[in-house]
Amino acid sequence: MISESTPLAAVEQAMQALLDDVVPLASESVALGEATGRVLAEAVEATMDVPPFDNSAMDGYALHHSDAGHTLPILGRVAAGDTPLALERGTCARIFTGGALPEGADCVVMQEKACVTDGHATLPGDVPEGDNVRRRGRDVAQGSQLLDAGMRLDAAALGHLAAQGIDKVQVRCKPRVALLSTGDEIIEPGKPLASGQIYNSNRPMLVALLEGFGADVIHIQHVPDNAEDTRRCLREAALAADIVVSTGGVSVGEEDHVKAALEALGELNLWRLAIRPGKPLALGRLPGGDGQLTRFVGLPGNPVSGYVGAWLFLRPLLGAMQGCTAMAELPRLWATSTFGTSTGPRQHYMRVRLDFSREGIQAHAFTDQNSGVLSSCVGADALAVVPPHSQVAQGDLLECLWLKA
Numbered sequence: 001m002i003s004e005s006t007p008l009a010a011v012e013q014a015m016q017a018l019l020d021d022v023v024p025l026a027s028e029s030v031a032l033g034e035a036t037g038r039v040l041a042e043a044v045e046a047t048m049d050v051p052p053f054d055n056s057a058m059d060g061y062a063l064h065h066s067d068a069g070h071t072l073p074i075l076g077r078v079a080a081g082d083t084p085l086a087l088e089r090g091t092c093a094r095i096f097t098g099g100a101l102p103e104g105a106d107c108v109v110m111q112e113k114a115c116v117t118d119g120h121a122t123l124p125g126d127v128p129e130g131d132n133v134r135r136r137g138r139d140v141a142q143g144s145q146l147l148d149a150g151m152r153l154d155a156a157a158l159g160h161l162a163a164q165g166i167d168k169v170q171v172r173c174k175p176r177v178a179l180l181s182t183g184d185e186i187i188e189p190g191k192p193l194a195s196g197q198i199y200n201s202n203r204p205m206l207v208a209l210l211e212g213f214g215a216d217v218i219h220i221q222h223v224p225d226n227a228e229d230t231r232r233c234l235r236e237a238a239l240a241a242d243i244v245v246s247t248g249g250v251s252v253g254e255e256d257h258v259k260a261a262l263e264a265l266g267e268l269n270l271w272r273l274a275i276r277p278g279k280p281l282a283l284g285r286l287p288g289g290d291g292q293l294t295r296f297v298g299l300p301g302n303p304v305s306g307y308v309g310a311w312l313f314l315r316p317l318l319g320a321m322q323g324c325t326a327m328a329e330l331p332r333l334w335a336t337s338t339f340g341t342s343t344g345p346r347q348h349y350m351r352v353r354l355d356f357s358r359e360g361i362q363a364h365a366f367t368d369q370n371s372g373v374l375s376s377c378v379g380a381d382a383l384a385v386v387p388p389h390s391q392v393a394q395g396d397l398l399e400c401l402w403l404k405a
Contacts, residue, residue, distance in 0.1 A: 004272075006271070006272070008272050008273060008274035008279065008345070008346070009270050009271075009272065009273050009274060010273070010274055010347075011273065011274075011275060011312070011347060013270065014270055014273055014281070014283060014313065015313070015316065017269040017270045017283050018270075018283055018295075018297070018313055018316070018317055019316065019317065019320050020269075022317070022320040022321060023321075024041075024172055024320070024321060024322060024323035025172050025173045025174075025175060025242070025321050025322065025323075026172075026173050027041035027042070027170050027171060027172055027173065028170070028171065028173050029168050029169070029170050029171075030168065030169060030171055031167060031168055032158060032161060032162060032166060032167050032168065032169060035153050035158065035169050035171060036153060036154075036155075036158065037152060037153065037154075037214060038152070038153050038169070038171035038172070038174075038214070039150060039151065039152050039153070039171055039172045039214065039322040039323060039324045040147055040148070040149050040150060040151045040152075040153065040169065040170070040171060040172075041149060041170045041171055041172050041323065042149050042170050043145055043146075043147065043148055043149045044145070044146045044147045044161065044164075044166070044169070045143065045144070045145055045146060046140045046141065046142055046143060046144050046145075046146045046164060047142065047164055047165075048140075048142050048164060048165070049136050049137035049140065049141060049142050050137065050138075050139040050140040050163050050164070051134055051135075051136060051137075051138065051139065052136060053100050053101070053136050054100070054101040054133055054134070054135055054136050055080075055098055055099060055100055055101060055133070055134050056078075056095045056096065056097055056098065056099050056101060056108045056132060056133065056134075057097065057108065057132045057133060057134050058097050058108065058110050058111075058132050059095070059096050059097055059110070059111050060095060060108045060109050060110040060111045060113075060114065060132060061074070061092045061093065061094060061095065061108065061109045061111070061114050061121050061123060062078065062087065062092060062093045062095040062099075062101055062102055062105035062107070062108050063087070063091075063092040063093075063105055063107060063108075063109065063123065063127075064087070064089055064104060064105055064106055064107070065106055065107045065127050065128060065129045065131070066089075067089065067090055067091075067092070067123075068107070068109070068123055068124065068125050068126065068127035069123065069124065069125030069126070069127075070090075070122075070123065071120050071121065071122040071123075072090060072091050072092040072120065072121055072123065073090075073091050073092070073119060073120055074091075074092055074093065074094055074116070074119050074120065074121055075087070075088070075091045075092070075093060076091075076093035076094065076102065077093065077094045077095075078093055078094065078095040078096065078099040078100065078102060079096045079099055080096060080097065080098035080099050081098075081099075082099060082100065083100065084099070084100055084101075084102035084103075085102060086102060086103040086104050087102040087103065087104035087105045088104065089104065092105075092109075092121055092123065093105065095108060101133060106129045106130065106133070107127050107128065107129055107130060107131040107132065107133060108131065108132035108133055109121075109123050109124065109127055109131075109132070110132060139163075140160075140163070140164075146160060146161070146164065147160065147161070149323070150323045150324050150325050150326075151324075151326075152214070152322075152324050152326060152327070153169070153171070172321075172322040172323055172324075174214060174215060174216040174322075175214070175215045175216065175242045175243055175318050175321045175322065176215070176216050176218045176219075176240070176241045176242045176243070177210050177215040177216065177217050177218065177219075177241055177242070177243045177244075177245055177318075178217075178218065178219035178220075178221070178237035178238075178240055178241035178243070178244045178245070179203065179206060179207065179210070179217055179219070179220050179221075179245050179246075179247075180220075180221050180222075180223050180233055180234070180237060180244065180245070180246040180247070181200055181202060181203055181221070181222050181223065181246070181247050181248065182222075182223045182225065182230070182246060182247065182248040182249035182256075182257075182258060182301065183225065183248045183249070183301060184224065184225045185197050185198055186198060186199075186200045186222065186248075187199060187200065188200055188203070188222075189204075200222075201303045201374060202247040202248075202299075202301070202303055202306050203220065203247075205303065205306070205307060205374075206245065206247065206299075206306060206310060207220070209307075209310045209311070209314070209315075210245070210310070210314065210318070213310075213314060213315050213318040213319070213327070214318055214319075214322050214324070214327075215243075215318050218240060218241060219236075219237055219240050219241055221233055221236075221237070223246070223249070223258075225249075225257065226257065227257045227260065227261065230249065230257040230258060230261040231261045231264060231265060234246075234258075234261050234262065234265055234286055234296075235265060235286070235287075237286075237294075238265075238266075238286035238287060238288045238294040238296070239288060239289050239294075240289075241288075241294060242288075242294060242295070242321065243294065243295045243296070243297065243314075243317065243318075243321075244286060244294055244295070244296045244297070245296075245297050245298075245299065245314065246258055246296075246297075246298045246299065247299050247300070247301050247306050248299075248300065248301025249298070249301070250271070250280045250281065250282040250298040250299075250300065258282065258298050259271060259282055259298070262282060262284045262286065262296060262298070263284075265286055265287065266284055266285050266286040266287055266293070266296070267284050267285050268282060268283075268284040269283045269284050269285065270282070270283040270284075271283075273346075274345060274346045274347060274388065275308075275312075275346055275347050275348075275349060276343075276346040276347070276348045276349070276371075277300070277302060277304050277305040277308055277349070277369075277371035278299075278300055278305040278308055278309045278312075278349075278371070279300070279305075279346065280300045280305075281297075281298060281299060281300060281305075281309055281313070282296070282297075282298030283295075283296065283297060283298070283313075284296045284298075295317065297309075297313060297314060297317070300371070302371040302372050303371075303372065303374040303377075304351075304370070304371045304372065304373060304374055304376060304377060305371045307374070307377045308349050308383065311330065311383065311401070311403060312330075312349070312383075312401075315327055315330070316328050316329060326405075329401075330383075330401035330402055330403070330405060331401070331402040331405050332399055332400070332401060332402070333354070333361060333382065333399075333400045333402055334361070334397050334398070334399060334400070335352070335354055335360075335361040335362060335363035335382070335384070335397070335398055335400050336360055336361065336362050336363065336395060336396070336397060336398075337362075337363050337365075337384070337392055337393070337394060337395065337396045337397070337398050338362055338363065338364050338365075338394060339363075339364070339365045339392070339394060340391075340392055340393050340394055341365070341386060341392045342390065342391050342392065343386050343387065343388055343389060343390045344388065344389065345388050345389065346388060347385065347386065347387055347388050348369075348385075348386040349383040349384070349385060349386075349401075350365050350366075350369055350383065350384040350386060351365070351366045351369065351376040351377055351380040351383065351384075352364060352365050352366070352380060352381065352382050352383070352384045352398075352400060353366070353379060353380060353381050354381040354382055354400065361400075363382070363384050363398055363400055365384065366380065380403060381400075381402070381403060381404060382400035382401055382402050382403055383400065383401040383403065384398045384399070384400050385398070385399045385400070385401060386398070
C-alpha cells in the first residue's frame with residue numbers, strides 16, 4: 001500500500017507507471033476538413049505525381065531551348081487549366097504561371113526578358129532546358145510515402161493530402177477524457193464569490209490543454225468534498241471515459257478523498273512525486289466499461305501544479321493513446337540562465353521566458369515560482385529543469401522543455 005512513508009517517486013518512475021500497457025485507440029475515417037490536429041492511423045502513399053504535369057513557373061513564353069536567341073512567331077496561348085496544343089520547333093507559345101507546358105517545349109522565358117512585336121517574340125539566347133519549368137513529380141512522386149503513421153496533421157500536411165485529391169483520412173479516435181474538480185470552496189466564473197470561495201481556474205485551463213493535446217473532453221463535473229460522492233463521481237466518470245483527470249483531493253488532508261476513493265474502487269499505482277511544483281500527483285486505474293480499466297491521473301489543486309502536470313504527464317499519455325510518438329516528450333532546448341537558484345530533494349520545473357539571439361538562447365525565470373501563482377505560466381515559453389540538490393548560477397546552461405510545440 002502506498003502511504004506517506006513511501007519514498008517520493010521520480011519523474012521517470014511516474015512516466016513508466018503512466019504509460020505501462022498503453023495501446024493506441026481504434027481508428028476512424030474523417031473528412032479532411034475535420035482532420036486538423038488528428039493523428040494518422042496509417043501511412044499514406046502518393047497515388048499521383050505532384051505536380052501532375054510539367055508547368056510554367058511564371059508568366060512568359062514556352063519554347064524549345066534550341067530556339068533561344070531567335071525571333072519566333074507566337075502560336076498559341078496557355079493559361080492555367082488549359083490543354084495546350086503541341087508546339088512546333090521554331091515557334092513559341094504565350095504561357096502563364098501554372099499553365100501546362102506544351103509538348104515540344106522544354107523551357108520558359110519570363111515575359112520581362114522577351115521583346116514582342118507583331119505577333120513575334122524576340123527571345124534571349126542561352127536559355128537552358130528546364131528553365132522556369134516545374135517538372136512533373138518534382139514535389140511528390142507517385143508511389144512514394146506521403147505521410148507517416150502517427151503524424152499529427154497540421155496545415156501543411158492537410159495541404160499535402162489535398163494535393164493528392166484525398167478528401168478523407170484514417171485517424172486515431174480522440175481519447176475521451178472526464179475532468180473532475182474537487183473542493184467545496186471552488187465555484188465557476190460568473191457567479192459571485194462568497195467568503196472563503198475562489199474561482200475554478202483549473203477547469204478552463206485544463207480543458208484547453210487537453211483539447212490541444214487531442215482529447216475529447218466529454219464529461220466535466222464538480223465533486224463535493226465527501227467520500228461517498230467522490231466514489232460515485234469516479235465510478236461514473238470511469239464508465240464514460242478513457243482517462244479520468246481530477247484536480248485536488250489527492251493530498252492527505254481530512255477533506256482530501258480522491259486517493260482513498262481510488263484505492264477503494266480500483267488501484268493506486270503511484271502517489272507523490274519528487275518534483276516541484278506538483279508533489280501530490282496520483283496515478284492509477286479505475287473499473288471502466290466492458291471490463292476494461294480506465295486510467296486515472298489526479299493532479300494537484302494548485303493551478304501551476306496542474307498546468308505543469310498536464311504538460312509533463314497528460315500530453316505523453318494522450319500522445320501514446322493516439323499513437324503519436326512526437327508527443328512522447330516535450331522538445332528540449334539548452335538556454336543560458338539569467339538567474340540563480342538552488343533545489344532540495346525534488347526536481348524543479350521553473351517557468352521561464354526565452355530570448356533568442358545570435359549569441360544563443362537566454363532563460364529568464366518568472367520572479368514568483370510558487371505553485372499558486374498562475375501568472376508565472378502566462379507568457380512562459382518553457383519549463384527549465386533543475387535537478388535535485390543543484391545550484392544554478394547566472395550564466396549556467398539549463399535544459400528547458402519547450403511549451404510551444
